[in-house]
Amino acid sequence: xxxxxxxxxxxxxxxxxxxxxxxxxxxxxxxxxxxxxxxxxxxxxxxxxxxxxxxxxxxxxxxxxxxxxxxxxxxxxxxxxxxxxxxxxxxxxxxxxxxx
Amino acid sequence: xxxxxxxxxxxxxxxxxxxxxxxxxxxxxxxxxxxxxxxxxxxxxxxxxxxxxxxxxxxxxxxxxxxxxxxxxxxxxxxxxxxxxxxxxxxxxxxxxxxxxxxxxxxxxxxxxxxxxxxxxxxxxxxxxxxxxxxxxxxxxxxxxxxxxxxxxxxxxxxxxxxxx
Numbered sequence: 001x002x003x004x005x006x007x008x009x010x011x012x013x014x015x016x017x018x019x020x021x022x023x024x025x026x027x028x029x030x031x032x033x034x035x036x037x038x039x040x041x042x043x044x045x046x047x048x049x050x051x052x053x054x055x056x057x058x059x060x061x062x063x064x065x066x067x068x069x070x071x072x073x074x075x076x077x078x079x080x081x082x083x084x085x086x087x088x089x090x091x092x093x094x095x096x097x098x099x100x
Numbered sequence: 101x102x103x104x105x106x107x108x109x110x111x112x113x114x115x116x117x118x119x120x121x122x123x124x125x126x127x128x129x130x131x132x133x134x135x136x137x138x139x140x141x142x143x144x145x146x147x148x149x150x151x152x153x154x155x156x157x158x159x160x161x162x163x164x165x166x167x168x169x170x171x172x173x174x175x176x177x178x179x180x181x182x183x184x185x186x187x188x189x190x191x192x193x194x195x196x197x198x199x200x201x202x203x204x205x206x207x208x209x210x211x212x213x214x215x216x217x218x219x220x221x222x223x224x225x226x227x228x229x230x231x232x233x234x235x236x237x238x239x240x241x242x243x244x245x246x247x248x249x250x251x252x253x254x255x256x257x258x259x260x261x262x263x264x265x
Binding site for chain 2: 017018044045046047049050051053054056057058060061062064065068069072077078081084085087088089090091092094096
């Protein structure tokens with residue numbers, strides 16, 4: 001609403017020769033910036049406890065993922081599961097080579 | 101879209117495997133995470149964190165986006181939550197490579213595509229003092245008898261300001 005109201009007179013009055021044109025252009029820019037700021041997602045630092053949890057959870061996740069990969073390399077049971085699944089797959093052309 | 105065949109590790113509870121048309125093998129783990137809610141003995145034992153990891157790759161070629169993976173992940177979620185309606189799954193997006201926003205968007209897109217009317221998700225964003233954001237979410241069944249308390253506890257966990265904590 002504000003933009004439309006502002007835009008209509010601006011169209012009529014923003015000819016460079018018009019003495020009032022500069023006023024409208026400046027006003028519109030100010031309002032546009034305010035709207036832009038209001039619409040930005042709000043991010044403010046979280047509580048110390050939440051940050052500590054997020055960091056610990058991320059670290060724990062990385063360690064656990066690393067453990068999953070290492071465990072898979074040395075675990076014949078999980079390797080057998082994956083081998084069985086691969087044998088059921090029909091790989092897309094150029095992907096996968098079970099004899100490798 | 102047809103999902104990939106799944107296999108459960110019978111000796112490791114909550115561990116799933118699937119392989120793809122592009123010769124990749126993924127492992128999905130649900131790790132007990134009761135430590136998140138130590139003051140909630142009623143449901144702390146039913147809270148799990150989900151991990152997805154590529155564990156084997158039989159191809160040298162980079163794999164293109166695979167439309168069968170999202171429904172497969174969704175099927176794993178459903179199988180896990182449907183087995184026990186008190187369960188809740190916490191997911192936190194890895195932020196180590198700065199791609200946490202796109203991971204969160206992708207995860208949210210998958211969820212809204214497959215949730216039906218059976219599952220609920222509560223999102224949370226945490227930002228540290230260096231400006232790094234951590235996207236997290238908790239998912240549970242709509243008939244989870246503890247859903248309100250789980251959501252409240254999750255909300256307290258990620259409370260935005262120090263005043264609320």
